[in-house]
Amino acid sequence: MNETTLPEPQEIHINDMADPVITPMLEAARQGPDDRPAHMTVDEVLAQAVANAGGLDDFGEDQSFRERMAVTLQAWDEDEGLTRGGRITLLDHLVRVMVNRLRIEDIVKRHPEILDIEIDRPLFIAGLPRSGTTHLVNWLARDERLRSLTLWEAEEPVQLRDLAPGEVDPRITRSAELWSAFEAVLPHMAAMHGMDAASIHEDNELLYMDLNCYSWEFQSRIPRWIDYYFAHDRTPSYAYEKKVLQVLTWHRGPNRWLLKSPQHMENLAAIKSVFPDATMVITHRDPIAVLRSLTTMLGYSDRIRRDPIDPPALARLWMERIERLLRACVDQRDAWGPDQSADILFHEYMADQEQVMRQVYDLAGLDLTPEVEAQLLGYLNENPRNKHGKVIYDLEGVFGLNEAAARERFSFYYDRFPVRHEG
Structure with a gap:
């Protein structure tokens, strides 16, 4: 591949992480x-979803999501x-995903043949946040033989009406x-993590519907919800x-999906149960490097949703x-054998992306x-x-985390996967 000489990226220093400058726009947010309302009950959320969905009121036979919603709302109330x-942003999101669930149930009820559609050998990408998964999924999505999920489609998966010739889908505009x-x-x-409506997105939004x-953990501090989540089987979701x-395939094919989420990394057995013919690609990066990047991204965006910010607690x-x-x-x-899965080390991926491409294609039989x-x-x-600048991270100085001590906590992971320590 021919390499183009690029200018050095602009360094971005976020100097007001703990005590942000509050602009009028930020204060309004x-x-x-x-x-x-900044607080809602389960019944209030569901009633608002029914209203927003034009009166649709069937959330499906499995009502176990109600208990998970109650835990979620209680955890938010405990996040002082x-x-x-x-809080309003979280509640708006909760109402929206329940509207999506209503629309999913409605379209399946009207077109039961949807449930006969085969999801053929999907390709899942898993890996820690900030470990190259977004780059990898957007890259492989250039192959139009794979069906991928755009951000706008993830946010509103059901197309409500046919579009006129040349009309831009209003979901894209929103x-x-x-x-x-x-x-x-x-x-x-x-x-750090640009969100473009047309970019390929995580399938997390689909799990939100259940x-x-x-x-939710990126936007709030909810230990009650985390404990509940790990205590229950995620296979039904x-x-x-x-x-x-x-x-989504009924709306538009093909039926071989390309999907990615860090959450898949902790749900490997559930995915294998539901999608037994899938291919699983897992990226692995030094967790300390991930923490540097992730805490900076979340700490920066916390200025909208938290007061005080408290970077060390984050x-x-x-x-x-x-x-x-x-x-x-x-x-x-070990739920995935070598014929259906691969571990991709971040430093090897960055050193030779073309080789990773060939490895993934060979594994997936493409x-x-x-x-x-x-x-x-x-x-x-x-x-x-x-491409948009290089953010400078300071995990110890800004976030008060001792990197050497943190590495000790992750020794079990370094022992299993030979990721390179990033200084």
């Missing part, structure tokens, strides 16, 4: 709309550091407006995700959470045609690392 705007407003308040987010998505994938929380995730990964890794190879290599040229 922290306060939230005056006419919206959330701003009013942060998603673009939402994330444009978010990045206007937090301009450095694009350099109230079993770990991404992946079965619900399969139903959503069938609906770092401790995520050190414990990542340890829990990695222990689950190690415990469940023919790497010259046309597809040209599309994939074109993506690499268009999307170099640090």
